[in-house]
Amino acid sequence: MQRRFIGRLAAATFAFSLFGALVPAVHAADEAPEAMIKRLSDETLNAIKADKSIQAGDIAKVIALVDSKIMPNVNFQRMTSAAVGPAWRQATPEQQKRLQEEFKILLVRTYSGALAQVDDQVISIKPMRSAPADTEVVVRSEIRGRGEPIQLDYRLEKTPGQGTGWKIYNLNVLGVWLVETYRSQFAQEINNKGIDGLIASLAERNKSNSRKA
Secondary structure (H helix, E strand, C coil): CHHHHHHHHHHHHHHCCCCCCCCCHHHHHHCCHHHHHHHHHHHHHHHHHHCHHHHCCCHHHHHHHHHHHHHHHECHHHHHHHHHHHHHHHCCHHHHHHHHHHHHHHHHHHHHHHHHHCCCCEEEECCCCCCCCCCEEEEEEEEECCCCCEEEEEEEEECCCCCCCEEEEEEEECCEEHHHHHHHHHHHHHHHHHHHHHHHHHHHHHHHHHHHC
């Protein structure tokens, strides 16, 4: 149980690790990926600790913050398409839009409850081995607080063009990559009921989570 909660907390830290992303785009584009993760993680933990409504699980506020602060820093289309797998290419634009919407709500509602448990955690970033020309990197970090340190790793891509910087498209919590975890779940739904069946299943799960909130 303790380890399951810690995993949820680590994933929640990812989901809200961009709350403080108020730095101008030019600065973000110049920022190294590990520096970006460190800065945003620290700002997030501070924001959560200072905001009682977030700690209380105010879903409406959480979703608003996700839309305004998180989404500009995440390649969510790539994350969703990777989780859906090969069926993504057969989905219509409207189906792809619905999948992204429902997947985002699922992630937010799944992990928002863990925010109330943030206490004295701090983030440490491990040394990176990458070249300046790399366009995809893995940033490895640990959440330290009570108990054992928790592994939390990010996959980021450098988006083309000036002023765009790095974007997150996957994360690893306790040795398990989030996208791969959802891909196996989604594949079963798609095999049984198709893309529309997956959308309906996600929507129903989100409604159920909403009733429990």
